[in-house]
Amino acid sequence: MTNIFDLSGRVAVITGGNSGIGLGMAEALAQAGAGLSIWGRNAEKNAAAKTQLAATGAKVETRQVDVADRNAVQSAFAKTLQAFGRVDACFANAGIGGGGRRSFVERGEEEWRRMFSVNLDGVFHVFQAAAKHMQERAEAGDRYGRLVATSSLASLFGTARNEHYAATKAALNSLIRALAVELARYGITANAILPGWIKSDMTDNLFGNEKFVANVMPRIPARRFGEPADFGGVAVYLASGASSYHTGDCLLIDGGFSKF
Numbered sequence: 001m002t003n004i005f006d007l008s009g010r011v012a013v014i015t016g017g018n019s020g021i022g023l024g025m026a027e028a029l030a031q032a033g034a035g036l037s038i039w040g041r042n043a044e045k046n047a048a049a050k051t052q053l054a055a056t057g058a059k060v061e062t063r064q065v066d067v068a069d070r071n072a073v074q075s076a077f078a079k080t081l082q083a084f085g086r087v088d089a090c091f092a093n094a095g096i097g098g099g100g101r102r103s104f105v106e107r108g109e110e111e112w113r114r115m116f117s118v119n120l121d122g123v124f125h126v127f128q129a130a131a132k133h134m135q136e137r138a139e140a141g142d143r144y145g146r147l148v149a150t151s152s153l154a155s156l157f158g159t160a161r162n163e164h165y166a167a168t169k170a171a172l173n174s175l176i177r178a179l180a181v182e183l184a185r186y187g188i189t190a191n192a193i194l195p196g197w198i199k200s201d202m203t204d205n206l207f208g209n210e211k212f213v214a215n216v217m218p219r220i221p222a223r224r225f226g227e228p229a230d231f232g233g234v235a236v237y238l239a240s241g242a243s244s245y246h247t248g249d250c251l252l253i254d255g256g257f258s259k260f
Contacts, residue, residue: 028232196254
């Protein structure tokens with residue numbers, strides 16, 4: 001029987017794939033047979049991720065890329081195509097957090113713009129390159145494309161002192177819905193993953209705060225914070241043929257937090 005989650009011969013780009021949720025997704029994709037191009041700004045983290053992922057037997061490359069730089073993205077995508085010949089799934093996962101350090105009225109213009117340049121413009125740059133390639137392939141008779149954005153539970157709930165972060169993630173949800181409609185004719189799906197409270201470098205400071213943990217943990221029915229590995233299954237599903245009729249969705253991975 002054919003395994004509908006088999007990704008042998010498929011290639012995935014994962015931005016921000018050298019740690020946290022991105023690395024959790026990458027590991028599962030590699031185990032499912034996909035070739036991987038891991039994009040990240042930190043060369044040391046890229047190298048460590050490559051070593052970890054290559055242990056699965058997958059073909060893995062890394063590229064040092066700032067997704068806010070359009071030219072850097074276009075160059076990296078072209079080089080990825082040279083290395084693999086195709087890109088079947090693109091996970092726009094790279095992003096920065098707000099940290100809740102300043103109130104809205106204290107927010108500086110530069111900080112606001114930086115958040116949007118990475119979390120929203122960066123996804124635009126990456127998805128535009130990927131969609132162009134996937135659309136051209138579809139027109140040549142090879143209809144297969146998967147666009148997946150990492151959004152956030154913050155796109156749905158009020159997040160004090162983090163409004164700039166929440167705004168970028170809410171915009172991603174709308175972008176995904178629009179792309180799902182526009183690109184469906186080419187066999188390209190577009191979906192968003194919305195993590196809840198997940199252990200990662202971005203949330204280390206929060207989870208070290210006893211008051212925060214005491215307030216949040218009782219609201220999580222699963223009674224634990226999420227781990228990067230919790231995103232492996234949904235990543236494989238969304239990259240595979242099993243999700244060919246599933247598009248325009250925002251999938252909550254939050255241990256039930258949003259329901260309680």
